[in-house]
Amino acid sequence: MRYTLLLHYPEMSADDLGPDALAEGMREFDAYAQALDAAGVLQSAEVLQPSAVTTTVTAPDGALRVQDGPFADTKEQLGGTFVIEVDDLDAAIGWAGQAPSLAWGAIEIRPTAIRFRDGAWAPPEV
Template sequence: MRYALLMHYREPGEGELSEEVIADAMLAFDTYAKALERAGVLLSADVLHPTEATTTVTRREGAPRVQDGPFAETKEALAGVFLVDVADLDAAIGWAERCPGAQWGAVEIRPVATAFIDGAWRR
């Protein structure tokens, strides 16, 4: 079953994290992604730019509206996504517990309801 592991955490301010802390985090995520890949469960992994780079599109009353920034103001932001294909929720929880982002934020586990794969929608 496909699960999205959605990492949410507070975005650090400019200069708040030292180069050493950033390098350690990058190494931890590299190690984690390679473990997922070796286990044969990783479908994709994406780290997102900070919310300041966000553009949100909505359509209300028949007209599109484009705005800079996220749709909602929150303390924590979606920072990245790991898409995995594992046997069940317990396996997804096991991988989420190992995610480095769980140390400073939260990892939301959401089952994928429908996926577009090889030109077709699949459940």
């Protein structure tokens, strides 16, 4: 089963964190990604840029509206994603429980419903 681990945590800049904490965080996330990859479950991983550079597009009345910044005004933001392929939710929970950001934020585990691959939409198992 394919799951996306959505990492939500308080957003801080490199200056807010300081060089030592930033370097430690990078080491921890690298070790986490390496462990997922070594286990053969990692499909992709991405660290997102700060929410300040987000563009949100909506069309509540049919007219396209482009807004700078995130849609939700919260202290925690989506900071990154890991897409993994594992046997079941228990395995996904096990991997989420090892994410470094769990110490300061939440990990949302969302199963894939359908994905676009090789030019067509297909169930995630294909």
